[in-house]
Amino acid sequence: MKIFQILPRRMRFSRIRASSVELCVSEWVGGSRFRDQTTVFAEAGSDPLVDVAVHRWQPAERGVSWQTALEIRREAARRGCDLIIVQQHIATAARIARFNSNIPVILSTHNYVERAATTFPRTLRNLLVQQRLRRLGGITLISEATRQDFAENWPGVQIPRAVVSNGFDFSAWQPRAQRDRLILVVGRATEEKGLLEAAQGIATFLADHADWKAALVLSEAERNPAYSQAIRAALSPCAERAELLSGIPYAEVRSLSERSAIAIVPSKWNEPFGRTALEAHAGGAALISSGTGGLREISGESAVYLRSVNGPAIDEALRVLSADEDLRQSLARSGADRVRNLFRISGPSGSTEAVPSICERLDRFCESVVARSHGFPPREEGGSP
Template sequence: MRTAIVMPRNMHFCKSRATSIDLCAHDLALHSQNKSNLRVFAGGEAGLFDDVDVCAVTPPGKKPTPAKFYDPLSEFGPQLIVVHQHLETAFQIINDFPGTPVILHRHGRFERNSGFKRWKYTRKMNRLGGIIWVGEDARNNFCENFTGVKTRSVVVPNGIDCELWSPAPKANTVIYVGRARKDKGIFDLAAAWLACADRMKALGWTLEFVLAVTDDGEDATANALRQMLSNHQTSVSIETNLIAADVQRRLAKASIAVVPSIVAEGFGRTAIEAMSCGAAVITTHSGGLWEAVGETGKVINPSAPKEIATALFDLADNKPLRNAMAKSGRERVLRLFDIHQIAELYDDMLMSLWDEFVSGPHTTQRLIDHMLVSE
């Protein structure tokens, strides 16, 4: 089945600036049983992933608008189209390809909005071929707020290659990997480090930030973080836009990983990467992070630098506890989130949604909706 994977605006399907959404889409495509019939459509970037079939729909550096996907998709002739995250791109593609099922792959909660917008979005989302969520928290939140959506919603968590994300000999390193955004809790982690830096340094510990910087706002945030920690350059390092292999090496040797998100995360890919690499994980209970970590991590409140500092010192000073958390964390990822089983589940879900779309009694109604609903 010819399947198109659409990566809309604000995504970076490339080796150095990939977000968790890009990495999720890449890994599912790379390990799909349908890989030979699959093509990814993304904005032009330097260093696009080259181990899957990728079509750049814009020149390098230009953000793709929904209209930019029409000609490349028409030429490919997909039987199924998966749009990651961006609703308006999905709705435009439904209009452009009314006979082709369009699946929306959501990576986080959907904003509730006003009553009118919920009605409008409900009408549109009922024309989707299905919605795939990365976590139960995001799916349940959506179902509670959009009770009129009858489109089938399913959950497929992120998966990772546990052979690539694997432990190495450990250093006394605390690490943060993620976007350079305030709502990811990076300033809370920095404040926690400032509060316990003397004790941590006395035990021989350092802190590493590995930041993804994808726009001017995130660049400004990274610079603000550097300024905040400028007096601790001997114990703190800040790196940006590393390729995946370098991120893996940093995580492999880290003993503690912190995922201090304030925002309600859809899942928690960064957490399972760290767990697979044998790091003891400190995280918040925001959104779906608990689905990733389960009972294997140290879970704290969001926006609580003092709790982060306490957790850091407790783990830094207790190697048996770190080792036990690292062991149980990796075992959890191997059992639940290995990419081979997740990709197989994803393929099965796509085929099931496609079958329902092409054979269901709602096909005629969908065509009527296409004619009646103004976009």
């Protein structure tokens, strides 16, 4: 089955400064049975994240989805294509479906799908969004939380759907048995991620714990310089033991996860999924989490959940974990085992439970959508494990 994977504009599918969407696509494609038949469409960039066919297009301004759709139609005619998967953008997916009516299009979402408006005249836009969604051959949701939200907000859209989460090739992860007394926080430099509150809690904690250090890894710091500066200011009393990093390669982030004793995911909004929590468990850190949205789907009982997202609550959770090494090790082990069972990207499970891999779920759904487009009975797809 020949598949086109379409990344949003400004995404380059490159090893440097890769976004969570690009990392996710690289893992889905890399572990798929259809890897050798997949072409990733991305803007011009450096070495690709994974060794697959990549079609590079030149950077473009916003509002050119029709150009994208036409180029994909030309490439489909030249290469042949059975299925198109469009990442994240409803309007682009619908335009591509309109210009390629003989090829089914799946919208792959990494966030909550746009909510239906409830007040006039914004309710008129609901008709447009609903029309766009109905053009699609199917939709994947990143978590059970986002699947439920989509079903509640768009009951009139009855297209095939499946939960396809982030996943990892855990063979690439090497958690260290002996952990550094290091607290790790990774996230975008935006208020809803709770990084300022994490910095405030860490600063208070480090003032009383001279044997601990911290590393905060910010992405997109340049887009919110005032917020990034506020984080830096909060850490200033302990700057010699609290490192602020930005724009580092993903391999370095993974290395930090593999040696940090504690990781914090302090999101203030309902996380659609929460890849940073998955990374923390994969690396073997004990996790402190806000538990919002899809975060509890990842961690289950294998995290310390914050009573609220503020500096004092984060300081309190850090004091609990720092004082109890047995608890840290227990949470780290159970979290690592959980994600390796539920979120492995491909291959058999090490558990006695027969949980399909992430790529197996996606491949099955793709086959189902293509079969439906040819008039064959659709295959039933379940939700998240």
